[in-house]
Amino acid sequence: MKRLLLMVALCGLAALGVGLALGHHPYQGWPPLPPTRPGADIAMVAHPPALVMTTLHKDCYNCHSDHPDLPWYGYVWPSSAQVQDDIHRAGARLNFSEWDQLSPEMSRIRMNQVCTMVSEDKMPIWYYKPFHPEAKVTKQQAAAICNWANQMPIALTTQSASR
Amino acid sequence: MELSSTPPSNIDPAALRARFTALPQNSDPADQVQLARINLGRQLYFDKRLSRESNQSCNSCHQLTNYGVDNKQYSPGSMPGAIDTPRNTPTVYNAAFQLSQFWDGRAVNLIAQAHGPLVAPKEMALHNLQEAVDIVARVPGYAPEFRQAFPGQQDPVNIENITASIAAFEQGLITPSPWDRYLQGDTAALTPAQKKGLKLYLADGCDTCHAGRDMGGISYQRLGDVYRWGNKSDPGREKVTHSATDFMFFKVPTLRNIAKTGPYFHDGSVPTLTDAIHLMADFQAGQTISDSDAASIAAFLGSMTGTLPASYIAAPAEPPSGSQSAGQSEGNKTSSIRESSGGRS
Incomplete structure (x- = not known):
């Protein structure tokens, strides 16, 4: 029994060591993330106010961009499977690195969704919060996001087809 | 938490x-020029003469009494043969609210979109856009309508005005x-x-x-x-x-x-x-x-199945052809529409 526990402990330490070593490398993605499109980022397309951009970078880009920066446990199985799956799904749902794919109408809708999710404390996902207290979106930051979202252009009446 | x-x-x-x-809600514009443009666009939308074999109009694929589609996987065109990278015909209804046109967004708006199928080899298959202008110019009934829709222009029968009229009509296709x-x-x-x-x-x-x-x-x-x-x-x-x-x-x-x-x-x-x-x-x-x-x-x-605007989409009487294109007119009643193609993407 003691021998089994020792082996488990050693395996755990080895996995932790590998994780820490890999933790310094950027996430390559699996399935592979698409290469970055220059100029497609929300910062370049929609020019958010400084506080909004800082908040998005600090609290959202780790999952919702083409540049996730994984913590060490994102490389160690089994937590890595959950983290990488979360990132993959997050990028499919909202990707600040692909903002050029959105019309102004959708840009406003997506930012309104961001406003709702951070205002209602639904993001970041609850099980990441204990490990990343710095990612907590403050009320001031949430208000800045919501204010900006509400100032974005509303839907066009129709396309400017006949003009 | x-x-x-x-x-x-x-x-x-x-x-x-x-x-x-x-x-x-769609309603006729108070602006008479815009109204004339919509009416002209409606006629062009239904006019099969704007295809190489005079067998294909916008309505052939984007059937207005059928929610703007033909329910086919791929629409047949004016000319037989396979299409490179064929795509399913998207509905023309409510298209004016979209950020671009075609499945791949290659047309920035409805005017740009209207240029494409006219000369697409397996759709309406005209040789070039000037051919569309020539066809319209040969129809005497169109001349006064173009003058009304584009007042003050020396030569209003041109491709820009043809496509702008079709787009103006399509803007009203709301359900x-x-x-x-x-x-x-x-x-x-x-x-x-x-x-x-x-x-x-x-x-x-x-x-x-x-x-x-x-x-x-x-x-x-x-x-x-x-x-x-x-x-x-x-x-x-x-x-x-x-x-x-x-x-x-x-x-x-x-x-x-x-x-x-x-x-x-x-x-x-x-x-x-x-x-x-x-x-x-x-x-x-x-x-x-x-x-x-x-x-x-x-x-x-x-719940998003809307009401089709019956009077707005009623097929208009087709302006009679001039002598050069006599015999090519096939009438444009919806019931006479052949199974044909156009406007997909």
């Missing part, structure tokens, strides 16, 4: 209006539905089954892409975002931008009238709406949904 990361499924109309917008009444506050406009489907639609994140006034059409999205889509023969928007990062990106289609506009997807490969819902949940949202949930979402999508 909030333990759920599921987006709120609040179906109160006021809350929904942050993401969804009701369609306006308000029970969903719009619900958004405006009439909570009885949706049935209990449709409300259940709406909750699932929100909980499953369908509104991530299918939102806004058109329930889609306002963003490009990679087909197969969570799981890779099998059929990669059509590169999608990459063909337009020549950027590898746009591979398999397509304009998100509108869900308005979706119950009537199958088969589904750019390749028209999926015949039923519930199958399309299953595939979207799986490949775009990464979740498997039950048949019962898919049926509920389909019921909700049925």
